[in-house]
Amino acid sequence: MVLDFIENQFQFAEMNIRYTGSMDKLMTLLRRAVRMGYDSIVINTDIGDPDKDVDEILNPDSEPPRKKKKGRYVNREDAIPDPVQVDKSALDVAVLENNGKKLRLFSRLTVVVTDTTAIHMLMHHPQVRKYDLLAVRVSEEQTLQTLSRKGDFVDIITFDQESSSIPWLFKSKIINSCISAGISFEVSYADALKDASRRRQILTNARQLMIATRGGRGVVLDSGAEEMIDLRAPFDAINIAVLFGVRHEDSRKLIAGNAKAALRRAESRRTLKGAVHVSSLDQVPSRSLDRKSALQRLMSVPEFKAQVELLDNEENGTKN
Template sequence: MSENKTSIRKKHMEFTPMVPETTFQYADLSIKHIDAENTLAMVRRAIRMGYDAVAINIDLGDISDYYTELDMLWTPGSQNNVDGEPPKKKKKKQQRKDELADGIAGILKKKLIPPPHYVDVSQLNTSELEKRGKVFRQFSRITFTANEQVVINKVFIHPTILSYDIVAVRPGEPSVLDTLSRKTELFDIITIDHLEEERRKWLSVSKVMDRIRNDGVFYEIAYAESLMPATRKNTLFNGRVLIRSLKSKNIIFSSGAETMLDLRSPVDVMNMSLLWGVANNEARKMISGFPKNLLLQAECRGTGNGDVCSMKLSDAEKLAGNGEEEEQDGASEEKVVVGKEEEAEKVKAPPIEVRMNHSQYQALLQATKNANDMMKKIKASKAASSS
């Protein structure tokens, strides 16, 4: 059982865009999955339009309609009747039985959370992307509406939810938004698609929204709803309120497409952003820069916390080799190639308390040397000015 759980929790994404070969240009992080053929056709069209990163989105709607806890069903302690029980106690037992029956009936009506869906890359034509030096990437995403605070505590620890690359939440009430502000490490996007007119009160809670944004969560505007006359007015209004509240920071544009007609090219999306009052220099970030930051944040979600080690400047000087006394205890030393023409020099390995790789350690040593040189120059200039 434990092996199955660990396999479900393992995430698909391996995304660390640190070099030009692994970066992407444009991303659409909301292509809705309805059936396999339709999803494959939309992904093919997105690639032809110039997107090199897509997220296949499964929208559950209200999460309370799905199983969120399978093994935490409350059962009464004892169902046996004891002779001579007080009438009040018998009445309470009967009430518990009725509650249990109602609870079981409600659970039987609920549905299972579906697993992530991916398209077969061998059925895609990525030659145009390869000519531009890009690599196609696909990510899994799940979106659900949260109307109850109690349900939120159970959803994010669900093993199937943890297997998705991106988790998006659609809040229904301001109280739900306040609860989400304390759980920002468990999800990546707050979306306003399908947001009903009477449930957009939380868009004006700017302080809570700023707190969520500062924790690395992004907000999403789906432009597919603005293409339909029935939802155009509501979508444009909600998007303008959101952009005004967040000052165009940490906001992404995605299609939210259910059919191929809902997809638009990156240039068209940047032109459409003028309808929400977005400047031209900010529009590119919302389909390229901010999605890249979002995916990096999503990759880190669920991993262990980082460790920071502090030390005295004198100890750092000893590690950097600037001190007069250099201790050589026979510890393990590693060779570092500085340049083609320079000789390799031996540097002590970092202590166990410093949790960093060798390249980060070398950067720390170089920064320490630069700081010491700067301090020496400042002291020398002060001494010259005083004399």
Template sequence: MDKLGTWSGFFDLNVKYNKSTVKKTIETAIQLGYKVIAIDTVLEESAFETKKKKKGEPRDNVDIVPAPIDLHEILGDSAKDVKILHRLTIEFVNSLQAHKLSQSENFKKYEIVAVIPVSQSTFQYACSSMDVDIISFKPEDTPQFRISRKMYAMATDRGIYFELMYSPAVHDSNSRKNIISLSHLYHAVGKSQNIIVTSNAESPFDLRGPYDVINLCLIFGMTEELAKRAISDSCRTLCIRSVGRRCGKAVVWVSRIPSSEDEVSSGDDELLTDQLCVPVKRKERSVICSGGKESNEGVEFLPSTETSDDLNSFNPGKRKKSNSKIL
């Protein structure tokens, strides 16, 4: 895993894998100015179907999730200019799929996990319990269930992001209408919090430059600032959260290492001040009591201008003159 501090710039977290065009698509994305790209693998509903076997037949220990695609051999030197992530998009039909995914070894190898809920129950489960990064919907269809403010707020509080795709809106009028309607719905129920914009590109011709995408988001009803954040800062936050999701919770204790200049020797009769770290001696002032004897009781101790040998240059001011008081 590369350092997260290097994950900056513009993101495209949804590029479809096509063996014949993926290299050209990624090279085009690099030329357009994208720094982080996620190659998407779709896990359809049919992958979770299990065939009934006769009694006595051995079970097939086949992983239902395909392994992430190794693109280093395909891309070659092109991979040096961009950070490549692997994304898994799951058509989420029922909660039993979550149990099967937890038993998959290949599932843990994906950096980003997205779900496409198809019913009200699966949407509620994804918002409240499922450990995913993105909730998405097919652009050719509108959600056939209600997206409430409560469910939207629950998902955003858990760090889940909602996805809008711009490539289908460019090619198909019906998809464009659905995406615009979905964008306005996100604004109505959650004020467009935790929104990311991706391409869903299958070829280089589906990609647009980052600033073209920002202008296109104005059609979706988004402001310029929100659109820019949807392809940069929000995507970076999503990637950082995905690392925490896969690695688990941890606590980091950061402490400051003191330098040699900060180390100041202190004696029994010296007091280190908080701001200047200057040792200041304190002297007692004697008083003459009514019996003619000296005593130190009831005396306010005033700071002296005398300092240690290594801080002779420190001179807070002239010494205050004080005479003994006769009580």
């Protein structure tokens, strides 16, 4: 799935349709999301703790073996599957197209991060780069602090919505530091709709996050849907955001503006290109040179000169 973000056609995003190993169930959820009016849909492969076995994660209802087979449990480096491939032609997008919108599907990987080793692995893992978005589930404050400094490869920070022990939810400074770095935070509502016993803690955590982010700045709201009953239409989701403590006039941004920002960040990271020119040390301008002389020497580098000319042309085109 390639990010093909189109500014003037974006309206609502569902940032978390969970893939649990059944393609039929996934396609049913996608068709329902399209009928509800979501034009950007993120398919989430949640592998949890990468130390676990992939088959166990994607097929949690399967009966575990009586004996652990040799090699059954894989290393972290081998625990990340390929993104799910979906045939968009199997989805009826007429409703969206009639409203001038285009369906865009994105792939997302969600991983539990508990230590710096996992962070380092995700930063350099080739499988991670196959996904459009990367989300990390964090429980420890120290991990969040690390991501606030080195999290440019992460798009979304999420957490166990039902947990009563997420200490960093009360650390607004660290949370807003991550948001300032471009990372979004996630709240999912599906579990709050299923079970009254879970609902209270989920609401408590969500409201605390909204307080810490000053009304939901940098927060995306999604379903985390695994079943049809878990998914709600965009305006129902907006009303749920109000229950989570967001002002009604600000609630739309959690499935629109904030979601759009997260998708744009992912797109910019995947499409950003640069050029590196390697020179010997004696060709590097000395500090003793004045700015004009140093610039003249840099302009002798073809790559640098081409980049300057490109920027000049873009600037002139903007003025015209």
